[in-house]
Amino acid sequence: MNSQRLETSRLFNRFGFGPRPGEYAQALMDGTTQTRIKLLTVPLVDMGAAAVKEPEITDLGKRPELNTTEIGPFVVALRYQTQQLIIWWLDRMAASDNGLTEKMTWFWHGHWATSIEKIKHPLPMYKQNKTLRAHSLGNFTDMTKAMLNDGALQFWLDGQENTIKAPNENLGRELMELFVLGVNHYTEDDVKNISRVLTGYQVSRNGDVAINQNRRDKGSVTLLGQTSSFTGDSLSEFLTARDEATTFIAERLWYRFISSTQAMPSSFTVKNAFADRSIAAAVTAMSSDSAMRDKKNDMAKAPVEWFISACRALELTPSNLKSSAQLIKYLTKLGQVPFLPPSVGGWPAGEAWLSSATAQYRIEFATWLIAQSNLRVLKELTVEQRIEKSTDWLGVAEWSPRTQAALGTSINNPQQFALLALCSPEYIVNA
Amino acid sequence: MDTLTRRKFLQLTSGAVALGVAAPLLSIKEIAQAAIDRPMPPGTPILVIVTLYGGNDGLNTVIPYTDPIYFASRPDISYKPETLLPLDSELALNPSMKGIKALWDQKKVAIVRGVGYPNPDRSHFSSMAKWQTASPAKNVNTGWLGRWIDTQAEDPMLAISLGSVLPPLLAGAKRSGSALPLGGLVIPKGSLAAECLMLSKSSKNDSKLMAAAATSMRNLFSISTNVQPLLKKPAPTPIDLPTINGGNAGGDSNLAQQLDVVAKLIAAGSPTKVWSVSLGGFDTHANEANAQAELLGAVSDSLSRFMGQIKTTTRSNDITVMVYSEFGRRVVGNGSQGTDHGTSGPMFIIGNSVKGGFYGEQPSLKNLYKDDLAVTTDFRDVYATVIEKVLKSPVEPTLGKWAGRINFL
Numbered sequence: 001m002n003s004q005r006l007e008t009s010r011l012f013n014r015f016g017f018g019p020r021p022g023e024y025a026q027a028l029m030d031g032t033t034q035t036r037i038k039l040l041t042v043p044l045v046d047m048g049a050a051a052v053k054e055p056e057i058t059d060l061g062k063r064p065e066l067n068t069t070e071i072g073p074f075v076v077a078l079r080y081q082t083q084q085l086i087i088w089w090l091d092r093m094a095a096s097d098n099g100l101t102e103k104m105t106w107f108w109h110g111h112w113a114t115s116i117e118k119i120k121h122p123l124p125m126y127k128q129n130k131t132l133r134a135h136s137l138g139n140f141t142d143m144t145k146a147m148l149n150d151g152a153l154q155f156w157l158d159g160q161e162n163t164i165k166a167p168n169e170n171l172g173r174e175l176m177e178l179f180v181l182g183v184n185h186y187t188e189d190d191v192k193n194i195s196r197v198l199t200g201y202q203v204s205r206n207g208d209v210a211i212n213q214n215r216r217d218k219g220s221v222t223l224l225g226q227t228s229s230f231t232g233d234s235l236s237e238f239l240t241a242r243d244e245a246t247t248f249i250a251e252r253l254w255y256r257f258i259s260s261t262q263a264m265p266s267s268f269t270v271k272n273a274f275a276d277r278s279i280a281a282a283v284t285a286m287s288s289d290s291a292m293r294d295k296k297n298d299m300a301k302a303p304v305e306w307f308i309s310a311c312r313a314l315e316l317t318p319s320n321l322k323s324s325a326q327l328i329k330y331l332t333k334l335g336q337v338p339f340l341p342p343s344v345g346g347w348p349a350g351e352a353w354l355s356s357a358t359a360q361y362r363i364e365f366a367t368w369l370i371a372q373s374n375l376r377v378l379k380e381l382t383v384e385q386r387i388e389k390s391t392d393w394l395g396v397a398e399w400s401p402r403t404q405a406a407l408g409t410s411i412n413n414p415q416q417f418a419l420l421a422l423c424s425p426e427y428i429v430n431a
Numbered sequence: 432m433d434t435l436t437r438r439k440f441l442q443l444t445s446g447a448v449a450l451g452v453a454a455p456l457l458s459i460k461e462i463a464q465a466a467i468d469r470p471m472p473p474g475t476p477i478l479v480i481v482t483l484y485g486g487n488d489g490l491n492t493v494i495p496y497t498d499p500i501y502f503a504s505r506p507d508i509s510y511k512p513e514t515l516l517p518l519d520s521e522l523a524l525n526p527s528m529k530g531i532k533a534l535w536d537q538k539k540v541a542i543v544r545g546v547g548y549p550n551p552d553r554s555h556f557s558s559m560a561k562w563q564t565a566s567p568a569k570n571v572n573t574g575w576l577g578r579w580i581d582t583q584a585e586d587p588m589l590a591i592s593l594g595s596v597l598p599p600l601l602a603g604a605k606r607s608g609s610a611l612p613l614g615g616l617v618i619p620k621g622s623l624a625a626e627c628l629m630l631s632k633s634s635k636n637d638s639k640l641m642a643a644a645a646t647s648m649r650n651l652f653s654i655s656t657n658v659q660p661l662l663k664k665p666a667p668t669p670i671d672l673p674t675i676n677g678g679n680a681g682g683d684s685n686l687a688q689q690l691d692v693v694a695k696l697i698a699a700g701s702p703t704k705v706w707s708v709s710l711g712g713f714d715t716h717a718n719e720a721n722a723q724a725e726l727l728g729a730v731s732d733s734l735s736r737f738m739g740q741i742k743t744t745t746r747s748n749d750i751t752v753m754v755y756s757e758f759g760r761r762v763v764g765n766g767s768q769g770t771d772h773g774t775s776g777p778m779f780i781i782g783n784s785v786k787g788g789f790y791g792e793q794p795s796l797k798n799l800y801k802d803d804l805a806v807t808t809d810f811r812d813v814y815a816t817v818i819e820k821v822l823k824s825p826v827e828p829t830l831g832k833w834a835g836r837i838n839f840l
Contacts, residue, residue, distance in 0.1 A: 169765070177554050183556070300644070359651040363627065403630060425645050
């Protein structure tokens with residue numbers, strides 16, 4: 001396989017949501033270094049993302065009692081706003097000129113995975129999304145502080161139930177296990193003690209967080225060997241400064257950007273780059289790490305990644321697709337809807353997306369998308385060019401002989417050609 | 432949002448799970464013919480695994496209703512003795528488990544008490560990975576039944592998980608089980624079908640992931656050709672489950688529908704020896720009592736309905752159901768009317784061939800181990816028994832040398 005094509009394809013798909021028509025071919029001419037700089041440099045104003053209208057997400061008020069006249073309109077508004085929220089984010093992913101910010105926000109959403117299924121109200125989820133975006137390439141310590149003050153996360157992990165009288169370990173455990181340190185880097189006593197530090201948080205319906213001092217345990221605790229009267233901020237500083245956090249975050253980046261099947265090598269340059277907790281530095285280091293050129297490190301596209309990359313290639317805007325409800329149904333069937341991760345551990349990766357069921361849903365979904373695209377790029381290619389040039393269109397390094405043979409049966413049928421291409425192993429999996 | 436169906440959460444947050452390398456290519460015709468040629472002979476044992484995601488509170492499932500420490504430890508969330516379903520003079524079932532109580536009275540339920548593994552891990556993800564890989568001490572990337580699948584001849588219908596995401600339980604090194612979504616699969620038709628089948632061929636330079644992508648397409652054709660006609664009947668209305676509490680640790684929410692499909696396919700002779708279904712929502716850190724009772728009610732009602740459905744088939748004596756969760760919960764309530772992550776819990780083994788009764792020692796509430804329930808039975812004792820007695824297979828390829836067995840079959 002041509003190594004420049006491979007690395008370029010990875011840069012587009014791992015650090016963004018795939019190329020738009022023309023971008024991949026241009027990148028090959030620009031060379032890998034130029035392409036890397038371009039894709040890893042976030043513009044001050046991203047015109048594409050800026051053109052996406054913010055959703056109107058409001059405080060819908062307290063849920064009315066059942067069997068009242070208010071409950072109907074309330075539920076309708078709740079569903080409508082939730083749908084708007086999901087579609088808005090998908091639009092941003094599809095429309096961004098530079099995909100890195102949205103890709104990083106998406107990564108952090110899976111990291112601090114919070115589901116609207118429990119939060120119910122879209123407003124706190126919207127606020128969390130903005131927090132994640134604001135910190136997506138910033139400082140991890142600051143991000144952790146911000147997330148402890150995030151209403152949706154606190155509510156999701158029962159933070160508002162955690163009081164000096166009645167400690168609740170849910171948030172404390174996951175903070176160490178899933179968000180900052182990684183599993184097994186703490187004792188069960190640490191879980192009990194960190195939960196004391198995290199007492200007193202109260203969450204309002206619109207997602208604002210306040211601390212009720214009467215419910216807060218202000219005593220000093222011993223955490224990972226250090227005794228102190230921690231606050232949320234000092235706890236964030238203490239935890240994120242630990243060496244385990246370096247390795248853990250490097251591993252999470254490796255797992256989502258480089259390979260979900262190969263183990264992270266100790267030489268992964270992200271570990272050094274993350275020394276001062278700069279996420280941008282870690283991501284930049286990752287983009288030029290030798291692992292980016294290692295053939296072993298292919299990645300299955302998660303359903304949202306697959307869908308957005310298809311939208312970009314097909315020149316489709318999620319909010320313009322006929323029926324947002326239908327769009328969300330397809331994503332639901334594939335097992336991935338933004339704001340609805342299956343658990344606090346986030347979404348699975350790799351082979352989990354490659355079941356016979358997802359194969360079917362992907363075909364249905366792609367058929368629906370293709371019917372709404374004019375397939376401009378494909379139709380502009382001559383029949384003879386289609387197999388070869390469709391790789392550039394879709395940002396695929398190369399087609400296998402198997403896929404070439406399948407595509408060859410449909411060179412005169414652009415719809416079917418596009419369908420086979422989008423459902424081919426080489427498109428579902430980023431080589 | 433009406434998209435409340437939960438997806439199985441996988442262990443993949445901390446490691447990878449290997450799935451099938453490219454299997455030999457089968458054509459639709461061959462597979463369809465095979466299904467007609469080889470329906471599973473009656474008398475072939477079938478295992479149905481029920482995974483309860485989130486950590487089911489064992490102490491409020493099988494309840495020590497005459498032990499004053501139980502009531503003293505969790506005043507907010509203990510049950511009044513008169514509401515319970517007594518099993519003997521010490522233990523009773525949760526009031527919502529009437530269906531399982533009826534099966535218990537027919538001696539069809541074995542309850543294995545205090546089940547867990549050494550050095551309990553209180554992380555949902557690590558603990559579920561330990562249960563599903565059956566490797567508590569070392570991370571491995573194959574599931575215990577995946578390793579069993581590896582020892583069997585390739586057959587996409589051998590082990591099937593309901594839902595579109597495959598649990599690590601069924602991931603082998605060479606092959607894996609198949610995923611079947613509720614509602615069945617619709618295969619492409621006409622020329623598109625032929626071309627999709629071309630895409631499903633393995634290619635020489637395929638990476639493992641690309642091979643898995645091709646295999647998934649191939650399995651789509653084989654499974655759907657065989658089982659699609661059976662799934663035409665409408666599924667029963669899903670039980671309305673609580674989603675507010677206990678809702679952040681994964682699992683599906685439509686156990687009754689899943690088991691309904693399993694019952695139909697078993698009745699039709701699907702050559703499937705292992706079925707995997709799941710229910711989520713057991714992570715009851717807050718306001719536990721109602722939430723857990725509803726969930727246990729769903730488990731009990733859908734299992735008793737399932738046993739009723741298969742009673743009318745020739746396979747009623749072939750089926751063994753195994754129910755487990757990744758851990759139990761703390762003895763002492765947490766003050767949010769809930770419980771935090773704990774250690775051991777009961778397992779249920781249900782079937783006509785099961786020797787009903789209690790197995791394993793009930794963990795003492797008086798002598799806690801590090802403030803938690805002791806583990807009195809290793810889950811591998813249960814697995815080993817199931818592998819030998821239900822799957823009729825040697826234990827070693829799946830669990831290594833493991834001596835423990837339990838006499839419930």
